Amino acid sequence: MPGTDSETSDAAADPDSGASGDSRERIMRATYRALCAHGYASLTMQDIADESDLSKAALHYHFDSKADLLQAFLSYLTDSFRERVTEETECEGGPFERIRTLVGLLFEPPEEDRGAEFRTAILEMKAQAPYEPPVRERLAAFDEFLRAEIADGLDEAREAGIVRADVDPDAVAEFVVTVSNGAHARQVALGRPTDCAETYLMEYLTTLRAGGER
Known part of the structure; x- marks a missing residue:
């Protein structure tokens, strides 16, 4: 996961976290x-x-x-992932490659050797979303970010003739995000690996290319 050793009192305050x-x-x-x-x-x-x-x-x-701290933590996680997506995809050759990179990041295990425990804690936080509007809002914003990134990339790829003209970018983006969320929830609840979901999502994306199998 995305410290410094000393606290900086004159650092600009972060409006979401309340901390320097x-x-x-x-x-x-x-x-x-x-x-x-x-x-x-x-x-x-x-x-x-x-x-x-x-x-x-x-x-x-x-x-x-x-509750305030954990809401800020969710924002921290989503901001960190957005930055990672930007860093990892800015050098990719085109919109379709950017989508595949983003999907790969969705299945990348957390840093540090505490991946299972962390995924369990996050799933617990997600379970509170129906009852805690601030948590739901942050999770919904991240979900929309993922959906929009994938849909916009597919739309750009379709316009460039890389993806088939009959592909619905919004529907595909919804499907990819749903499968990713489901695979991670199943991993936490049942201990099932996400490798198969990642592999088949990547294969599915390949079939969307112009000239690919339908």
């Missing part, structure tokens, strides 16, 4: 470690403080509650 840039990174990394260790349901502010060099009081200085 350096302290925000440290808190977000500590939140990641605490979620992996304790899960979402039993996580406390003290657990997060224990994973950082900040006190519980210092966390409350930046965030009024655990």
